[in-house]
Amino acid sequence: MKKIAFLLDGIGNRRHYLQFKILKKHDFTPYALIFEEYLKDAHTLQDLARFHPLPFKRNEVLRKFSFKFLKYFINFVKKEKIKAVLTHRWRFLRYSILTKLFYPELKIIYHIVVSGTLKHPGRRLFFRFFKNKIDCILVNSLALKDELLATHLVKPEEVELLYTSFDLSTFPENLNKDEARKMLNLPEQAFIFGMVAKFRPEKRQIDLIKAFHSIHKETPMAMVVFVGDGPVRKDCEALVKELSLEEKIIFVGKVKQEMVPLYLRAFDVLVHTSIKEGMPLAVLEGLAVGLPIIATDAEGVPDIFATKEPIGYLVPKGDVKAIAEALKKIYHLPKDELELFGKNAKKRFLTAFSPEVFEKRTIEIFSKFF
Missing domain, CATH: 3.40.50.2000 (Glycogen Phosphorylase B;)
Structure with a gap:
């Protein structure tokens, strides 16, 4: 044997x-x-x-x-x-x-x-x-x-x-964005930047909050949804309150693993701002459902972006200004270009990470x- x-x-x-x-x-x-x-x-x-x-x-x-x-x-x-x-x-x-x-x-x-x-x-x-x-x-x-x-x-x-x-058995194939948002009570007309990660110092959700704050007036329909829990969540919530972004940023908390694909279906873009990574499953999950990706260049992430077909934006880790520029840029993309990013992301998953x-x-x- x-x-x-x-x-x-x-x-x-x-x-x-x-x-x-x-x-x-x-x-x-x-x-x-x-x-x-x-x-x-x-x-x-x-x-x-x-x-x-x-x-x-x-x-x-x-x-x-x-x-x-x-x-x-x-x-x-x-x-x-x-x-x-x-x-x-x-x-x-x-x-x-x-x-x-x-x-x-x-x-x-x-x-x-x-x-x-x-x-x-x-x-x-x-x-x-x-x-x-x-x-x-x-x-x-x-x-x-x-x-x-x-x-x-x-x-x-x-x-x-x-x-x-x-x-991939827990990933629903036939659920669209509108249905997912209704099930999760998320605004149907919003442009949602989503991040799925434990609230640990190296994940740097705080960088996304700062970046979003700098561009939220230029992206009126945009909001951020955080899925996860952990030791720095309270610090992030305090910053959101200090910046008066309570209506623009939602903290979902920890969810069962089988619920994660549902949230991914509800997002417009997956964002991952970590400064230390191996090969982040959260980003691969975003690819799997065909989401455009904004991610920092921590360790394994550049491998994900190693394709001639654009899937989103890779930015320097810890660079809040670069994250903000990527958020603004992808928000203002024409719908067909955003959809192309998503299709390329799904293709990237199937050819390299399936x-x-x-x-x-x-x-x-x-x-x-x-």
Whole structure:
């Protein structure tokens, strides 16, 4: 059997879930290993992979090195005859490499999804000594690949590019904008700039608020809808109040994942102002429903815009003035040009980031090790 274990920090994400489905379809046996403290939220995993709770607290294993966990993992790999292990966490990578010393036939796939992985000198030293134990290094953007190559610790042929994707089954095909707005009680005649993201400092919703404030008098029908929640939401709400934009900016709060496509259908443009990204699912979701995109050039985002057919505007991260100019420019576009952006966005998704493209690439990569 082609058994592959995923060492997950948490319950995984939609990329993992899609990978589990793909691997099962192609006669692999994926295992999902998660800490017991996440069990209450892990119901979906039991239907997608062989579910294996780890009898450890997260901090025991990831905050400090645990010989107890290492012994447990070595025994698990041998008992279950695991052929490959995949992880995106550095500390899990260390356990996997040490396990391989006792179980040499184990294949290790390291999926890097955020920048700065090898920034620390100690990590670079460890990587230099044990890189030959890693069978595959995956990245989700060209920026991450360039970052790795700049360390001079890997060669270009040693790094594989695997773009993120997700299951489209929750995306309604036949729901139009007017219907979505009625269902969500959003103004039917407004021009809606929408952003879907957790309110964390690096997402910089505050930049969008400042940018919108600078152009809202020139865009009278425009408004902003924020979907999400998080630690900086109160700061953003306070700024909106200070700028007297309460009637122009709506904070929806956190919604269930299946509701996100409904909000996307209601938007005219998706905006993403983050200053730190891997490959943002929110932007890919916007592409999937055919929305024009305004996004900052954080890490993986330029890959999305790497097409000759325009899909919107890519602006420098943290540049409020550039964001404002893009908002104003796209608002005043003729309707046919705006629609063309949307059509190009959908085409870009289908050709580079669709589940079908992700499936083909996943199987190409994983099949090398079995």
